[in-house]
Amino acid sequence: MSATAESGESRAILFLRHLTGISCFFAETMRWTLVKPFQGRPLRLRSAIAQMDEVGVKSVPIVALVSFVIGVILVLQTAYQLEELGAVNYAASLAGVALTREMAPLLTAIVLAGRVSAAFTAELGTMMVTEEITALEVMAISPVAYLVVPRFLAMMVMLPCLTVLADVIGMAGGYFVGTLAIGISPTLYIHDTINALLVKDIMSGLAKAWFLPP
Amino acid sequence: MRLGLETLIEVKNLCKSFEGRAVLEGINLAVERGSVFVVMGGSGCGKTTLLRNLIGVIRPDSGQILVGGEDMTQFDENRMDGYRKRFGMLFQMGALLNSLSVHDNIALPLREHTKLDEKIIGVMVKMKLELVGLRDFEHLKPAQLSGGMQKRVALARALALDPEIVFYDEPTSGLDPVVTGVISQLILDLSKRMGITSVVITHDIGSAFMIADKMVVLFRGKVVAEGTPDQIRNSCDPLVQQFINGRPDGPIPLRQSSRDYLEDLLDI
Numbered sequence: 001m002s003a004t005a006e007s008g009e010s011r012a013i014l015f016l017r018h019l020t021g022i023s024c025f026f027a028e029t030m031r032w033t034l035v036k037p038f039q040g041r042p043l044r045l046r047s048a049i050a051q052m053d054e055v056g057v058k059s060v061p062i063v064a065l066v067s068f069v070i071g072v073i074l075v076l077q078t079a080y081q082l083e084e085l086g087a088v089n090y091a092a093s094l095a096g097v098a099l100t101r102e103m104a105p106l107l108t109a110i111v112l113a114g115r116v117s118a119a120f121t122a123e124l125g126t127m128m129v130t131e132e133i134t135a136l137e138v139m140a141i142s143p144v145a146y147l148v149v150p151r152f153l154a155m156m157v158m159l160p161c162l163t164v165l166a167d168v169i170g171m172a173g174g175y176f177v178g179t180l181a182i183g184i185s186p187t188l189y190i191h192d193t194i195n196a197l198l199v200k201d202i203m204s205g206l207a208k209a210w211f212l213p214p
Numbered sequence: 215m216r217l218g219l220e221t222l223i224e225v226k227n228l229c230k231s232f233e234g235r236a237v238l239e240g241i242n243l244a245v246e247r248g249s250v251f252v253v254m255g256g257s258g259c260g261k262t263t264l265l266r267n268l269i270g271v272i273r274p275d276s277g278q279i280l281v282g283g284e285d286m287t288q289f290d291e292n293r294m295d296g297y298r299k300r301f302g303m304l305f306q307m308g309a310l311l312n313s314l315s316v317h318d319n320i321a322l323p324l325r326e327h328t329k330l331d332e333k334i335i336g337v338m339v340k341m342k343l344e345l346v347g348l349r350d351f352e353h354l355k356p357a358q359l360s361g362g363m364q365k366r367v368a369l370a371r372a373l374a375l376d377p378e379i380v381f382y383d384e385p386t387s388g389l390d391p392v393v394t395g396v397i398s399q400l401i402l403d404l405s406k407r408m409g410i411t412s413v414v415i416t417h418d419i420g421s422a423f424m425i426a427d428k429m430v431v432l433f434r435g436k437v438v439a440e441g442t443p444d445q446i447r448n449s450c451d452p453l454v455q456q457f458i459n460g461r462p463d464g465p466i467p468l469r470q471s472s473r474d475y476l477e478d479l480l481d482i
Contacts, residue, residue, distance in 0.1 A: 127312075135309035138269050139323050140298040 025144075029152055032145045047150040048157075055116050055151070056158030060165065063111050067166035070103055071095060071173025079182045088182060092189045093196030095174040100201045104166035105208040108159060120151055156210065163209040167202065222247040222379065222411050223268070228277035230263055237263045239435040240277070245428075250405045250412045252422045255432035256457065256466060261415045264432070265383055268413065269303055270294050281379075299327055301379040302372030306387060308364040310356040316343070316367050317352040323374045342370040346400065362393035369400065380404065382414040386421045394421055401425050419458050423447065431457060433466070 037043050079091040124147060127133050136143045171193060178184045223245040230238040237260045245251040255261050266272045268279060270286060278285045286297055310319045320339045324330060330338070343349045346366035356364055365385065372380055382401065386394040398421045404410045416422050422429060423443045431439040431446065431454050439446055439454045446454060456464030471478075 130307055130312070131305045131309040132311055134271055135303070135305055135311075137271060138298055138303045139326070140295040141322070141326050 025148075028144050029148050032142065032149045033152060036145065041145065043153065044146065044150050047146075048153040051150045051154035052158055054119075055112070055154045056161055059112060059115055059158070059162060062115060063108055063162050063166055064169045066107050066111055067099075067104060067170040068173040070107055071099060071170035071175075072177045074098060074103070074170075075174040075178045076181065079178070089184055089188060089192060091182065092174065092178055092184060092192040095178075096171055096193040096197050097201055099170040099174070100167050100197060100205045102205070102208075104170055105159075105163050105205050108162045108166050108209060112155070112159065112162070116155070159209040160206045163206055167205065220247045221245065222282060223413070224278075224280040225264075225268075226278040226280065228264070228267060228274050228279065230260075230267060230272070230274045237435050238267070238274070241432075241435070241437055243430055243437060243440070245411060245413060247411055248405060248409045249427040250401060250414060250425050252414045252416060252426040252429040253432060254417060254419070254422055254429060254457070256417065259432045260435040261417075261432055262383065265381060265413075265415050269301070269381055270297065299375055300377055301381060302375065302377040303381045304365065304369050304372050304383065304385055306384045308356065308361075308368035310364060310368055310371065312356050314355075315352065316348075316354055316356065316359070319356065319367065320371045320374050323371065327375060338374070339370075342373055343367075345373065346370045347396075362389045362396070365389070365393075365397065366400075369397075373404070377410065379411045379413065382412065382416070384416055384418075385414060386416065386418045394418065397421075398424050419460070433457075 032041070033043070074095045075091050078094050079088050082088050082090055082094075124133070127147070133143045133147075136146055175186070175189055175193075178189050179186045221244045225241055225243045228238050228241040229236070241260075241264060243251075243253075253261055253264060263272070267274050267287075270289070274287055277287070279287050281297065281300075286294070289297060310316075311322070314322065317336075317339055320342055321335050324335045324338060328335075339352065340349060343352065346369050348363060348366055348370070351359065351363065351367070356367065359367065369380075369385075380401075385397050385401065389397065401412055401414065402425050405412050412425075414422070414425065423446075426443050428442060429440075429446055430437050433453055439449050439451055441449070447458065449455065453465045455461075456466055
């Protein structure tokens with residue numbers, strides 16, 4: 001009994017230590033992103049751009065695929081329910097708002113968490129094992145500035161970009177199924193979507209893209 | 215002893231423990247400027263921990279490390295960076311950045327810490343590579359090189375900023391006898407010709423006796439013997455004799471377990 005309590009306690013301490021570690025790491029990243037550039041240690045933009053290609057451009061196919069499918073499903077399933085109320089046409093605006101406000105930022109973040117963050121973890125983990133990170137430190141090059149900040153910046157820039165892409169492709173998926181399978185007239189679909197969307201919806205979706213990152 | 219008058223690095227009563235297990239228990243040593251100082255000892259005796267303290271990757275629990283009279287264990291971030299630019303480090307596995315070519319690996323410290331033109335950096339990279347005899351391999355990635363070549367490139371990188379001190383972590387482990395000889399000769403040349411102070415952590419006895427001006431033997435976190443290679447070779451300490459002759463039996467126990475074998479088996 002006491003052994004279980006003890007292991008529970010040490011697990012809690014380990015968990016807290018883990019949390020502290022992550023917080024310190026985040027604080028260090030923010031310091032090198034926001035403070036150090038003003039103290040004569042410029043950001044590594046060239047490396048950030050290379051990472052943007054890795055994070056953003058190479059994620060386009062998977063984000064496009066997932067958002068297209070989500071758009072199709074969203075319109076197809078809501079249309080069945082709305083049909084009972086005779087309000088099939090609302091499927092267009094529903095899909096538009098749901099995608100831009102919630103679905104697109106969420107699914108982009110999840111896809112990137114799976115695709116990119118896993119790659120980052122594997123890459124940096126390997127560098128830790130081969131002492132490359134210690135080597136950077138010993139050469140007086142901050143590993144956070146050299147490795148983490150470019151990846152962080154790439155994520156910050158590419159998440160909203162990919163979210164916009166997911167918005168557009170998701171709605172295209174909805175349009176595709178809405179006009180062809182459900183039978184909403186194309187002009188009405190586009191008209192409804194544009195009417196329902198407010199700039200606020202898109203903006204709040206993009207803001208979420210920043211705060212949902214992995 | 216060749217130069218050996220001025221003490222460059224002095225370690226005083228250094229202690230470090232991890233989770234209650236003492237790894238270093240009061241290490242004292244002094245490294246003279248321009249000399250080759252070898253730290254020997256079996257696996258797990260604290261060699262690597264000592265080295266990691268010297269390069270400032272971990273901080274000791276107590277004790278001092280004086281470099282040119284200043285205690286580096288008290289350095290803040292900026293001063294530590296300044297200190298780190300004064301030394302180079304050769305890691306056991308080379309620790310070259312795998313995403314960069316050989317050229318970029320060696321150019322990295324120059325690009326980071328100097329404002330030199332790319333052309334001059336190119337010339338310097340060629341000079342450092344010539345020093346280790348690998349000038350034609352600039353455009354390869356580290357993964358395309360053999361282990362010995364990786365280490366030589368890593369040495370070129372360690373020398374990029376013309377350091378005063380070079381730390382070597384097992385420079386000859388995992389290498390064939392010829393490459394071991396090449397690396398040992400390089401360490402000697404650097405110290406003799408360029409006056410670089412070398413601190414070498416190794417358990418390769420042959421290479422250690424070949425390059426050392428002075429050596430210490432560590433055992434269980436303590437310095438058990440200290441002196442010139444001849445003094446060590448003729449030491450009458452049975453522990454040192456067992457270590458340098460590689461005898462399986464002696465004061466260094468084969469079995470590290472503290473519990474009784476039978477008791478441990480019956481306990482399950």
